[in-house]
Amino acid sequence: GAVVSQHPSWVICKSGTSVKIECRSLDFQATTMFWYRQFPKQSLMLMATSNEGSKATYEQGVEKDKFLINHASLTLSTLTVTSAHPEDSSFYICSAAQGGTNEKLFFGSGTQLSVL
Amino acid sequence: DAKTTQPPSMDCAEGRAANLPCNHSTISGNEYVYWYRQIHSQGPQYIIHGLKNNETNEMASLIITEDRKSSTLILPHATLRDTAVYYCIGTGFQKLVFGTGTRLLVSP
Numbered sequence: 440g441a442v443v444s445q446h447p448s449w450v451i452c453k454s455g456t457s458v459k460i461e462c463r464s465l466d467f468q469a470t471t472m473f474w475y476r477q478f479p480k481q482s483l484m485l486m487a488t489s490n491e492g493s494k495a496t497y498e499q500g501v502e503k504d505k506f507l508i509n510h511a512s513l514t515l516s517t518l519t520v521t522s523a524h525p526e527d528s529s530f531y532i533c534s535a536a537q538g539g540t541n542e543k544l545f546f547g548s549g550t551q552l553s554v555l
Numbered sequence: 556d557a558k559t560t561q562p563p564s565m566d567c568a569e570g571r572a573a574n575l576p577c578n579h580s581t582i583s584g585n586e587y588v589y590w591y592r593q594i595h596s597q598g599p600q601y602i603i604h605g606l607k608n609n610e611t612n613e614m615a616s617l618i619i620t621e622d623r624k625s626s627t628l629i630l631p632h633a634t635l636r637d638t639a640v641y642y643c644i645g646t647g648f649q650k651l652v653f654g655t656g657t658r659l660l661v662s663p
Contacts, residue, residue: 445598473650482642483599483653532598534651544651546598 442466443535445547452523453555460518460550462533468513469535473544474506477530489516523554557582557645564658567637573630575657577643580624586646588619590628592639593656599642602628633661 442465452458462472470491475483487508488496495508505527507519516535520527532549560578567573579588587606591599603610603617605626610617616629630637642656 443598475653482655483593485650485652488650530596534598543601543604545601549596549598551596 443533443545443547445533445550447550448548449551449553451553451555454524455522458520458523458552460520460531460533460552462516462518462535462547464514464535464537464545467535467537469516469537470513472510472516472533472535474508474516474518475532475534477532477549483532486518491516520552523552525554528552528554557586559643559645559654561641561643561654561657563655564660567630567633567659567661569635569661569663570632573633573637573659573661575628575630575641575643575659576625577628578625579643579645582623582645588617588623588626589644589646589651590615590617590641591644591651591653592637592641594636594639599653602641633659635661635663637661 444463444465446461472489474486476486477483485498486501489508489510491510491513497503510516530549530551534544534546536544557579558581587604589604590602593599603612603615605617605619619626638661640656640658642653644651
């Protein structure tokens with residue numbers, strides 16, 4: 440099946456620094472990717488929709504200047520957490536759709552971010 | 556996306572069938588029912604999806620009621636590795652909005 444690779448798997452950073460998370464579709468092209476975050480024992484919360492070649496669409500309550508999304512190619516989307524703070528510590532997950540119709544979505548393995 | 560309602564938790568004995576219900580009474584005609592599961596600290600895994608007809612694949616079966624207001628995911632022979640949170644999602648687009656899901660515990 441289609442594979443979505445997410446890197447890094449985990450990252451620890453100091454408060455005030457920025458962290459970049461990559462999401463790659465390995466064997467298919469994805470014009471649209473999605474970014475989620477998940478706090479412990481909670482469900483996934485959709486943060487934004489990443490569109491190749493255009494600006495991302497953010498869900499209500501998600502700061503676009505805080506969570507920068509770049510979808511520069513059909514196989515790569517990046518999420519940058521800028522000026523990270525301890526409250527940004529979370530599990531971040533991306534997904535990508537194979538095909539432009541109602542196909543299955545494939546998820547990355549997630550990135551655990553810990554901000555000290 | 557359709558609002559879905561699932562029991563918060565269920566238990567199942569290893570080797571028995573696990574039947575996970577989902578209520579999606581507000582689902583519209585062009586929205587599919589998707590099932591995903593998430594094992595601890597991993598990304599969600601696709602299980603199955605359907606529109607009107609019952610579906611079966613190597614992982615599970617999906618039974619959708621005729622009025623499409625509810626569905627049941629069936630894991631025919633649950634194993635310990637099936638312990639996970641199972642999410643039912645009603646959507647017509649690629650964007651998936653996750654509810655709280657059902658935490659399935661499979662015990663020996």
